[in-house]
Amino acid sequence: MSRLRLGTLLALLPLLAGFTPFTQVTNVCPACRRPQTDVVQLTSGEQIACRVVAQNDDYYVLQRNGELRAAFKSEIASLKWKGGAGAASLGTGDQILQQNGVVLHGAVLQEQAGRYYVIQVGTIKHTVWASQVKSVHKAGKRVTGQ
Numbered sequence: 001m002s003r004l005r006l007g008t009l010l011a012l013l014p015l016l017a018g019f020t021p022f023t024q025v026t027n028v029c030p031a032c033r034r035p036q037t038d039v040v041q042l043t044s045g046e047q048i049a050c051r052v053v054a055q056n057d058d059y060y061v062l063q064r065n066g067e068l069r070a071a072f073k074s075e076i077a078s079l080k081w082k083g084g085a086g087a088a089s090l091g092t093g094d095q096i097l098q099q100n101g102v103v104l105h106g107a108v109l110q111e112q113a114g115r116y117y118v119i120q121v122g123t124i125k126h127t128v129w130a131s132q133v134k135s136v137h138k139a140g141k142r143v144t145g146q
Helices: 002-017
Strands: 038-042 047-055 059-064 067-072 076-080 094-098 103-112 116-121 124-129 133-138 141-145
Touching: 047 067, 067 103, 094 116, 103 124, 103 133
Parallel strands: none
Antiparallel strands: 038 047, 038 076, 047 059, 059 067, 094 103, 094 133, 103 116, 116 124, 133 141
């Protein structure tokens, strides 16, 4: 019985951790004009300047400096859109949310249930083992995971 409870707690741990922060990057060109960004206000009070590039049933896909992260809709207090278009202008696409909080956003090309997924992001194909996957969304709908 205690092993079952411990296993359940361990499975829920990634969900309790919340938003996975972007890598800290120092500006290499302080004189360069910074691009205009969306601003995501988390319920924790943290503000994230990024570009919101997609959404699905569970989260928004945030991009900054080439990295993609998931911000669960329940974690977001508010969104300030740079162009004013808002969420209605976002596409859905396919996403694989990995256990480490990193999102791959593109098109799932191949899958073998319980083993792996192949997702194409731009021109690059990534193979993700099932043990690395937290959830998979296709066309905005969750098909596996929590």
